[in-house]
Structure formats: structure tokens, C-alpha cells
Amino acid sequence: MTTIDLLVYITVGAPLLGFIINGLFGRYLGKLPGWIATLMLAVSATSGGYLAYQALFNHLHVSKDIYTWVSVGNLHIPVGYLIDPLTGVMLFVVTFVSLWIHLYSIGYMEHDKGYWRYFAYLNMFVFFMLLLVLGNNFLMTFVGWEGVGLASYLLIGFWYFNDAPRQAGMKAFVVNRIGDAGFLLGMFLIFTLFGSLKYEEVFNAVLQNKEVMALFIALAGVLFFVAATGKSAQIPLYVWLPDAMEGPTPVSALIHAATMVTAGVYLVARASAIYSSVVDVPVVFGLSAPLLVALVGALTAFFAASMALVNNDLKRILAFSTVSQLGYMFAAAGMLGYAAAVFHLYTHAFFKALLFLTAGSVMHAMHDVLDIQRMGGLWKKLPWTGLFMLIGGLALAAIPPFSGFFSKDEILVAVEKNPLIFWLLVVTALMTAFYTFRMFFMVFLGKPRDQHLYEHAHESPPIMLIPMGILAIGAIVAGFVGIGGENSLWAKMLHGTFVFPEHAAHGEHSSFPMIAGLTAGVVGIALAYLMYVLFWPSVPVLMARIFKPIYVVLYNRYWVDEIYDALIVKPLYGISRWILFVGVDRVLIDGTVNALAWVSYGFGAFFRKLQTGNVRTYAVWLLLGALVLIGVLAL
């Protein structure tokens, strides 16, 4: 066993151990489970951080099989790990952000009855997330993929005794399963084409066969993107994420903002060989697979941001924002800006986790009220939380020198070639800045709108403030590695990780995207300031009245949930219940069976009349039967 093996085992094993200990004995351990789980994460983050460092700065690149999971016919699937710069980034993000959110949770969940259960699930989540990013083949990634889905399901439904969480948990799992079906089909196709599911073998084979098998490779790209739209909440499967906010807020920060939902982006970036090979191959509606990814991403970014504009629920605003930001990442990845996509994934993990944690802190202070219309003026009561939300908000609005500025700029540069996507994202940037600061101003500035709540508000304890502080520092400095465009530290670290088409054009790094993005951000914030600080509430009310149709549509989130329910869920249930179950099963099949039974019963009754009921007759029949049987056997 090499040192690297050992470090991988420790990184993955520590959260698993924490899950087992807390899962089996947590209920007897009082307040210990939180500390056990956090300790395990500290161990995991240390060794995982070291591995990430090696991968990013010392070019550590290993793919190693540990044991054979399945070997059947020509299907050989190992359990093994792959460490390269992409894994390095994910390892660092996952373990680092998880660690601080674990610590925060000790304070946040202190009085919850399910304290031990919460930490067991949280450790389980990290375990599966690490499988997802460390696996050296599609199947292991899939194991982690569904495993994090399980953790997400359990944590969304954490307060299972209430109705909304149990509904939301199930919705998340089922919608994700639709995406997972795409993942499965993608794997089947890849295996059928190349006889392997190992990343290195598959991607080499893709590059060698990209002319002959172009259409199939493109189809695989589409199927894996279907999977990504589930896990990473893109159109048309994004609907589970806003509901997922029923879970505890640190869970929203960790799973539904920083890590799990980025798995789809990871998958697309990991499969860059697939997407880059089929840039010119139209598959769906005449679009190539990468262009489809980019368009869906950009549309999702725009669409989700528009719903965040008018929402009044603190966590839902952030949820729509997450959907929207994930859309940015896909837009970049689809335009072959993999490094930019992963860069945004990395900065987003810090500032969005931070924003959720500050939201949790606000909820803590406001007795779980989420309606921003009942807040206001909280800066005086929660100065640290306010400061941290301001930092996170500036990063999200992409204002320099905060981290989001650098990564969003990289994305806009990556998509500049396509005017539609570019302008969609620029307008989205404006909306992003607007809804972010609408939220911030409504919560922290102005006058308290609910005096009673306001008076009872109190700042969170240090155990919650410290993790927010760390993430706030991250939200400020994380972007600096991207300074310098193609010569930046980020570009050097990820050099050679992604595959590009041979004739990829290296466009000039013009400053236009930066100017456009920055303008959008500043204008958005300014608009929010005008509407929600200077002229509140007259202008917002006036605007809602003038643009009433648009406002109603946005406020009701385009009725997408209702449409899905009316067009898919209800008809499917109705058909199953009335046509299939009652019609086919009961009437058609059972009816036929029962009818046959009655007919034969009738025949039987008829023949019985012919018979005497005499015992001797039966004896004769019995004898005849026996004779026939013996005759047959004796032949």
C-alpha cells in the first residue's frame, strides 16, 4: 500500500467511520455526535487537502484499482480511485466546506431532537460525495451519485413528522432518479461502444474513435447531461431544488448549494473528452451535445434568476440563485470553458455556502421566519451576520475583488463567441445583483417590519460565526488564483486536465465581457438600492402593479410545478389506477381467468351428472391412469 492509497482510505474512511459510529451509537452519546462527525471531517479534510495539494501543485496523477466490484463476461468494473487536478479541486472544496459546515451545525442543530441522526447523515453524505469525485470509473461515480441523493433525501426529509419535508424529500429523490436513468443509459452505451467504464480507457477510446462513432459519442454526451440536469437542477428537472429548502439550512448550504448539486458540472467536466469530440455533430434539434449543454445552462440561469426576483422566501431566493449559478457553469462547460466552469464551481461553493449559513443565522435570530417582508433593520442586531451576507452578496453579484467577479468573468469570456448565450448571461448577471441586494436590503437595512421579531433577534454564537468568517475569507480571496486569464495560477493548476478539439481557437482576451459583467452587477445593485432602500415600499408596489402580468407569472414560478402535476403525475396515476389496475388487471385478466374457471366448473358439473358417483367408477379411472403411467415408464 502506497502513501497515496493510505491517504485516500483515510479521506474516504473517516466520514464513513463517523457515519457508522453515530448511526449505531449516536443516540446514546448526547452532544458528542456533532464533535465526532466534525473530528472525522477534520481528519478527512487534512488528508484530502494534502492530496488536493499534491494533485494541483505537484502534478500527482494516479488511477488505481483497489478491488474488482464486478467481473462478468467482458464487463470488468473495479473499485478504484483517480486523482488528477479536477479531483483535487473537488476534494478540496468538498472536505473544506463540509468541515466548516459541520462545525456550524453543532451550534445550529444544538436543540434538535434528531441531533445524532443529523450528523450521521451528514457524514454519510460526505462519504458518498467523496466516492463520487474520487471514483476512477463511471460506475463508482454513479454509486456516489445516488448515494449523495440518498443523503439529500434523508436530510431534506429530516423533519419527517411534518408534511412539507416528507413530500419534498420524495420529490427530490424521484426527480433525481429521472436524471439517473440517463446516467444508466449513458453507461450502457459507453460500455457497449468501448467495453469499459473506466475513465481513462473510455476517454482514450473516445478520442481514437471520434470520427467513426461520432453520433453515438454525442448521444452519450446527451445522456450524461440528462443525468446532470437532475442532480444539478437544470431545466427541465430543476423543480426539486426549491422544495429541498425544507431541510435544515446547513444542509442547504452544503448539499444543495456547495457540493452535491455541482456533481453534474463535475460529470460534464470529467467527460470533456466526450463533449469536445462532438462539437460539430448535431444530435438534438440540430444542436451538438456541448451546445445543448450550454444553451440549457444559459436558459436555466436566466429563467431561475427571474423567479428569484420576486420571491420573498429567504432560502428560496438562494435556491433559485443556486439553480441560476449552476446554469452559468453549464453554459461555460458547454462552450468548452471547462476550467471556467470548475472555477465558478469552486468560488460559488464558498460564497453560496456562506450566504446560506448567514440565512441560517438570520432564521436562528428570527425564530425560523423566512419571509423577508417581515425582516428589516437587522444590521444593528446581527452585525457579523450582516457583514458576512454583504460579503457573500458582493461575491454573488460579481463585484471585484470578491471571488465571484473573477469566475463570472471567466465564464463570460468563455461564452463570448455565442452572442445569445453571452447576452442571456449578462442580463442574468444584472438580475443576480438585483435579487441578491433586494434580499440583503430587505433583511438588514430599512426599518424593522415586524417589531416583535426584531426585538427578540440575537446574534449567533461563535461556533456559528467562526465558520461563516472562514467562508467569508474564502469568498473574498478564492478568486485571486484566477487573476491573469490564461497565465493565471488556476490555468496552470488545471493545465492538461481537460480535452479540447484540436483546432480550438484561442481568442483574444478582450476586456468587453468584464465591462459588461461589471456594469450589470453595479446597475443591479443600484436598482435594488433605489427600489428597496430609497423608495421602499412605493416603487416596488408600483412596479408590481405596472408589470402585473409578468409579476404574477414570476411569483407563481411560471406554474411549472402545477403543469408537471397536471400533465404528468395526475394522468399517470389515473391511467395506472383506473385503466391498468381496474381495467386490465381486474376486469380483463382476472375476468378471463374467473370466466375460464366458471366455464370449466360448468363442464365439471355437467360431466359429474353423467357420472354415477359410484366409488367403483373412480377406482376404474384411477387404475386406468396408473396403467398408462406405468406403461409409459416401462417402455
Place this chain on the structure above:
Amino acid sequence: MLSLVIFFPLVAAIPLFFFRPEWRRTYWVYGTFVTLLELLFSIALLMGFDFSRAAEFQFVERYVFFGLQNAPYYVGIDGLALILILLTTFLTFLGIVSSYNYIKEKVQAYVITMLLLETAMIGVFASLNVIQFFIFWEAQLIPMFVLIALWGHENRVYAAFKFLIYTAVGSVPMLAAIIWIYLNYGTFDYPTLLQTLPKAAVDIQKLLFLAFSVGFMIKVPMFPFHTWLPDAHVEAPTAGSVILAGILLKMGTFGFLRYSLPLFPDGFEAYRGLIAILAIIGIIYGGLMAWVQSDMKKLVAYSSVAHMGFAMLGIASGNPIGIQGAVLVMISHGLTTGALFFLVGMLYERRHTRLIRDYSGIANRVPNLSTFFVFMALASIGLPGLSGFVGEFLTMIGAYRANPVWGYLAVPGVVVAAIYMLSLVKRVVFGKLDPESAKMPDVSFREALILVSLAIFVIWIGVYPMPFLNFTDKVAGILVNLLH
């Protein structure tokens, strides 16, 4: 040795006739002891089994009785039979252990019936003589019929007869085919027939394939022959349901792998597409049916239709991946569906209702039982890392290789599975605690033992399935060679 495993339960049942009816505890102790011993015997088989020759029949015994030269007593097992015998002895043992509180009347008859059933089931898997196989196949009907008819619920007579008639009707063509084969080939010996029958003309093979397979299709059960299953399950006592789902259904898929496919490869080739389509309909249709049920046992019963659809799809794919996946689906289904029937039985013992709407939020009251419930539900719907996934994945990938369209049609089954199973969990386990459930006790030590022993295998298969795949890798290889 093999005969000992087959007939030990039968022989051990004889002294029970002389027990006095009031010795209720003794019956359970005796039954537990016998089935445990039987489990150990079957493990001895496993120990003595040579895995390097897993496709050949081992522990072969062949005796001629009553001068019937052409119909000897002939048994032997390969890897496929062995793993199914192990599953049988394991589930029968758990079935007896689980029945202490559930069965309150006619305990003597109950234990005897279970033991007879065990012999019949093992006999089915171990027979190498076609008519002897048929006798065990029919013999197994009677104890199962008795289990449903004597210890069943309200509608037990209808269900028992439906079960009996459906299965009996299915076996008539099989008997005819067996007699025809004997008249034309002069032997019942399976190994001999394996050499000669595949060379028969295609049309004959097609007919014989159909004659054998109708009975197997009913047993599996495949759409549209499945409607006996929900009724039988709902009426059967817990252990009856466990055995029914865990073992009896596997006799159908086993029949395909042992008889229909290798004896009539051209017939199989001809009907493969039809079987695959029926299997896919079973997957989707069974899942949708499970979704709309209001009775927990019916829900699990319909989910069996879906799971066995995956097994049949794997067999229809006709490649080693699909076939081995099918065997793994069979094993995993035995464990997880067995566990779900145990769990539903535990709830029934406590509340005397199986209706989903009578339960809500039991996690508030019985967290351990709920944890097992959610765990087994997830294992059943194929969560990676647990047993259900491996088989489903292999059968689907095998099907995709055989015909990509089958893959695309079957995959929605995993979404439907999540819908029906999670909606069951959502309604029963989660939510506000219903007042009637507020006094339920959590799992007892004995119940926990049953569930944990199943859970160990569920995790083992999910994380490291190779030891289980090794039972059938050579068998699958031979089957596939027969097809080409």
C-alpha cells in the same frame, strides 16, 4: 449428502405427528432446530462444492428403485442450484423463527407444512430427472396451498384455489411435453437430454419450449399471468409470503435457466423477443400497479412482478452479463422482498391491518423498525451499494447489449420503482404519528436478528458481489455457448 439435504426436513417432520398438541413451545423449538440444522447441512454442501467445476453437477446420486430403469432417482447440483438451495434453507429458517407469535393455531400442522415445503423446494432445484423434477414441482403446490388456506386471512380460500389452479394449469403442458420427450428419446435423465434435445428440429423445439415455459411464466410470474400473485400474497401468512416471494417465484426463473433455455435453445432464440417484451411490460406495469395499491402486501407483491421482470429480461438477453444479473436479481429479491414481507408482517402483528392509510409516521414511535423499513425499501429499488442494484444493473446492461431498445424501455422502471416504494415510505414511515400506532413496540431482539441477518447479505452483495457471482459464472458461460 445431497439426499440428506433434500429429505432431512421431510424425515424430521415425521416425529411431529406424535407430539401432543398442547406442547406448543416444543413445536417451535423443534422446528427451529431442524431448519437450523438443515441450513448447516446446506452450508456443508457449500463447503464441499468445487467452484472450479461450478457448471458441472456435483454431489450426484443416482439410484434405481422398483426396477424403473428409465426413471431413476437422480439428483445433483451446479452453482445455480446450490445458491438457490442456500437461499431456501436460509429463508425457511428465518420463516420459522418469525412465526412464533404470528401463528397461534394448528402449530403442529404449520411446522409440518413448512418442513414438507422445504423438501419439495430443494427437490425442485436438485433434480436431474425430468419427471422427478415435475413431481417435486407439483409437490410443492400442496404445502403452499395449505399454508394459504389454513393460516390465511379473510379471502384465503379464493386465493388458495387461484394459486393452485393457475399453477396446475401451467404444469399440464409441461407434463405432456415431458411424456412426449420420454416417448421419443427414451429417457428422463437431464444430462442425457441436454446432449440430445438441443439437436431437435426448430419447430419441435419451439413447441416444447412453449410447453415448458408456460408453467414457468406463471410461476415467475410474467405479465399477463401474474394476477394470482397479489391475492396469494395478501392471504398468505408472513412466512408463506416470504417463501412464496423468496423461493417459489425463483423456481420459475430457475426453470427457464435449467430447462427452457438449455434444452430448447432454438425455441428460446425464437421466443426471446417476446419474453423480453413481456419482461419489460412486467417491469413498468408491475411498478405502476404497485404505486396504486392501498394494501402494503399487494404493493410488495406487485413490486415482485417488476423485479422478476428484471430477472426475465436478463435471461432473455442471452449473454453472460444478463444471465448472471438475473441470478443476482433472484437472490437479492429473495432477501429484500423477504425482508419487506417480514416487516409488513411485524406491522400486521402489532396493528392487525395492512392498509397503508391506517399508518402514518411510525418513525416517531418505532425508529428501529422504521430504519429497517427504509433500508430494505432502498435496497429493493436498487440503490447502489446495496444488493438490488447489482442485479438490476447487470440485467439492464445485458439487455442493452442484446438490443438497445430493450435497455431504453426498461430503464424507466428504476424511476417507477422509486415512485412506488418512496411513496409507501412517505405515507407509512414519515408524517405525523397516527394515534393507533402510538403504542406499538419497536422491534424485538428476535425480529432484529432476522432483519440484521438479511441486511448483512444485502450490504455484502452490494459492496462485493463477486463471491455471489462466482456461483454462476461458469453456468452462464455454458448457457450462452448453447445459444450460439
